[in-house]
Amino acid sequence: MLTKALGQSHAKAILMGEHSVVYGEPAIAIPLLNINMIVTIILRHDHQQLIKSRYYNGSLSDLAGAYEGVRQLIVFLLGKFNNPDLGFELTLNSQIPQERGMGSSAATSIAVIRAFYELFEEPLDRKTLLKMANIEESITHGSPSGIDTATSSSEDPIFFIKNQEVTPFKIDVPGYLVISDTGIMGQTGLAVSAVRHLFDEEPSKTRRLISDLGEAAAAAKIALQTGDLVCLGQLMTKAHSHLRTLGVSHPHLETLVKTAIEKNALGAKLTGSGIGGSIIALAKNLTDAQHIAEALSEVGAQEYWISPLASQTNMEHLI
Ligand code: MEV
Known part of the structure; x- marks a missing residue:
């Protein structure tokens, strides 16, 4: 295991197809490569699990409200890597305004997952990344199509149909x-x-x-x-x-x-x-x-x- 790790993701703009995408219709979305979310994790020798962000500064266990999905995602990841009591400080450094249609929550989960996989030195494929990120999105938003996480983790615009392979295009x-x-x-x-x-x-x-x-x-x-x-x-x-x-x-x-x-x-x-x-x-x-x-x-x-x-x-x- 590393002693520190970093995960990154982007804001997104849906060009066409929000809402209809939830019902299986196609949509087009663009990652905004200059508006980023960067998550850093630094290990601590005690067992404190701390989260730092513009909106929240405190322990993982007290994280709630809009961050409940992120809390559950982190608990899930620690369990997955057999390290539920790991001490760490996780910092969310975001340029993405929250709840403004620019994919802030999806970008958070993508960057958090990438950072934990890097910390535990585990390879991460795209399918696993999206599946786990959509767990958080379901807790935060109800029944997401998956377009936000797919865009936030992509470097190219995507043509997206729910439950189908994502097609990036130039x-x-x-x-x-x-x-x-x-x-x-x-x-x-x-x-x-x-x-x-x-x-x-x-x-x-x-x-x-x-x-x-x-x-x-x-x-x-x-x-x-x-x-x-x-x-x-x-x-x-x-x-x-x-x-x-x-x-x-x-x-x-x-x-x-x-x-x-x-x-x-x-x-x-x-x-x-x-x-x-x-x-x-x-x-x-x-x-x-x-x-x-x-x-x-x-x-x-x-x-x-x-x-x-x-x-x-x-x-x-x-x-
Ligand atoms: C939200 O960015 C996009 C919606 O279509 C919901 C979703 O696809 O999950 C409104």
Whole structure:
């Protein structure tokens, strides 16, 4: 066993297909390679098990609330490696805002699992990584599709269908994404339940919306492959309108989407679970992206990032 170890993962943006992905429809998501989660573990000689983060500083056993899934995951990992009483200090160093549709909890579990596997010098394959990370996601969010953990652990955009092998692919198109945070907590569990409730109340209408969203995600993949940004933008805006009808938008999300479109975005939509959280807007070039970002800031966006659609490595963090 090592005396210290490190695990890393990324934030994510769902380009198309949130919510409908829970019902087996395809989705496209992008890891945001410049917004990271880094977990470090340092062994302690006593048996104290300490967690340090921006939001929590204390013992593993007292970790609760939004972190309950992480606590259970760590207990599970210690048991798996036959070391339930191991003394350690685990630090979560996150650039990902919590509960903003950017995959903070998924990124936490991916980085925690990677760090423990490194600590115990065990090889970790992707299937095991995702299976374990989804245990935490189920505790935290209810019935996750697995898209957040799959994206957060990937270096490339993914085409994702629940319970199927993840397909990473390269994007080779111009265009920029503006990712913008309302500053309002999104609530994944609540949003997923709201859609399920609508499904029970109005099954045929909801089924139609979900299947339209799936078709839009498949069409978006073709638009990305053919470089048709105008079509991609239109699909994004249409998806947002469907998500609004599904009941997962929020007045602040509406303001940001409307503002982005007024400022020449090719399309804009909420990203992630909604009812708060973030939007993404598609801009044809960097100048447009900057204008959109400034306008979003003026109408109350808390934080934003500009990212080339094709390569996440040059992402600019503006606030
Ligand atoms: C959350 O980032 C995405 C949802 O589709 C839930 C899920 O897929 O697990 C809303």
